[in-house]
Amino acid sequence: MTTNRLDRRTTVATLLANRKDALVVTGLGSATYDVAASGDTPRNFYLWGAMGGTAALALGLACAQPEMSVIAVTGDGEMLMGMGSFSTIALQQPKNLTLLILDNGLYGETGAQQSHTARTDLAAVAKAAGIETVEVVETQSDLERVKGGFPAATNGPRVIVVKIAPAEYPRLVPLREGAHAKVRMREALGLSAE
Amino acid sequence: MAATLKAAIGERDALTDWPDEIFKIFQDFNVQQVPYVPDGGHARLIAAVHADPSMRGIALTTEEEGVAVAAGAWLGGQRAALLMQSSGVGNCINMLSLTKICKFPLLMLVTMRGEWGEFNPWQVPMGSTTAAALALMGVQSLRVERPEDVAETVSNAATMAYGGGSSVAVLLSQRLIGAKRFVK
Numbered sequence: 001m002t003t004n005r006l007d008r009r010t011t012v013a014t015l016l017a018n019r020k021d022a023l024v025v026t027g028l029g030s031a032t033y034d035v036a037a038s039g040d041t042p043r044n045f046y047l048w049g050a051m052g053g054t055a056a057l058a059l060g061l062a063c064a065q066p067e068m069s070v071i072a073v074t075g076d077g078e079m080l081m082g083m084g085s086f087s088t089i090a091l092q093q094p095k096n097l098t099l100l101i102l103d104n105g106l107y108g109e110t111g112a113q114q115s116h117t118a119r120t121d122l123a124a125v126a127k128a129a130g131i132e133t134v135e136v137v138e139t140q141s142d143l144e145r146v147k148g149g150f151p152a153a154t155n156g157p158r159v160i161v162v163k164i165a166p167a168e169y170p171r172l173v174p175l176r177e178g179a180h181a182k183v184r185m186r187e188a189l190g191l192s193a194e
Numbered sequence: 195m196a197a198t199l200k201a202a203i204g205e206r207d208a209l210t211d212w213p214d215e216i217f218k219i220f221q222d223f224n225v226q227q228v229p230y231v232p233d234g235g236h237a238r239l240i241a242a243v244h245a246d247p248s249m250r251g252i253a254l255t256t257e258e259e260g261v262a263v264a265a266g267a268w269l270g271g272q273r274a275a276l277l278m279q280s281s282g283v284g285n286c287i288n289m290l291s292l293t294k295i296c297k298f299p300l301l302m303l304v305t306m307r308g309e310w311g312e313f314n315p316w317q318v319p320m321g322s323t324t325a326a327a328l329a330l331m332g333v334q335s336l337r338v339e340r341p342e343d344v345a346e347t348v349s350n351a352a353t354m355a356y357g358g359g360s361s362v363a364v365l366l367s368q369r370l371i372g373a374k375r376f377v378k
Contacts, residue, residue: 045269049292049295056260060263060265063250063252064266064269088259088263
């Protein structure tokens with residue numbers, strides 16, 4: 001019943017409301033817009049391309065900042081392209097890394113073609129790859145349950161697959177200047193610009 | 195005679211020790227993340243990385259993951275060095291958008307196949323176009339043919355990346371590494 005599926009913007013805003021000083025990296029397309037809509041901060045790093053790389057980028061960041069919660073927010077399409085990252089992350093076991101996968105079963109950015117999650121269960125893939133903490137959020141009560149411990153910096157790596165409705169929102173234009181996004185996050189972490 | 199012998203021994207040491215020299219450079223430059231897709235030419239270096247608790251060896255399922263890992267490392271204040279074989283360079287092309295757009299420094303060490311003494315024709319298409327493919331995405335290549343040049347080249351490449359903010363690949367030639375042996 002896709003009509004009862006969770007709303008992407010509300011879900012992302014609900015989960016990120018408790019983010020505190022967590023670092024958030026976003027996959028191209030709607031995940032970037034959803035995170036930006038919940039509020040821009042130097043602790044957000046938006047990808048507008050490099051499809052398939054969000055989870056791996058988040059892994060490098062999480063390893064470099066082990067005391068900080070790192071959240072990758074991306075869609076089913078991007079995660080399918082970078083599916084091997086589940087295995088790469090599982091081998092490293094970063095406690096502070098959460099992958100939040102917004103699964104609408106569609107390539108929403110390119111004309112709403114059906115994605116492979118019609119048959120492929122990304123949560124099961126993550127689990128089979130060796131990530132032990134995997135949750136599927138389908139209902140409002142699931143969301144309330146997950147929200148409490150989000151983002152925990154200590155029980156990762158953690159994968160949360162949220163089954164969202166296919167509805168698209170108008171596109172936002174958050175920061176596209178990648179070099180600036182890089183510098184502002186580094187400075188927020190107390191690092192030099194270069 | 196003695197000088198010849200010494201030179202010969204020196205050459206032999208250099209032949210076998212260059213992976214250790216690269217490892218020493220990683221230590222000197224405080225490299226803390228080493229994402230890699232395994233390659234025989236990097237085997238000794240990978241083992242050294244895993245044996246050092248101050249470095250994190252990150253086994254990848256495909257090379258482009260490593261481009262993203264290295265970017266994430268830098269974003270969080272750590273230096274990464276990415277290891278792969280020449281055949282993996284083609285896999286990195288679109289992910290290098292991340293490096294280019296965001297001006298992330300990048301140090302890649304690429305062991306070459308498809309050239310000196312290559313027996314496997316499938317290594318040739320990517321091995322013969324490695325430097326050109328990297329150049330298309332703004333990654334500069336520094337090629338090493340002789341063991342005695344490895345340390346200096348890697349060290350300068352590391353300075354160019356971490357200091358100069360460049361994207362640099364050191365191409366370790368197949369002549370240096372030795373062609374893989376096939377038995378009929």
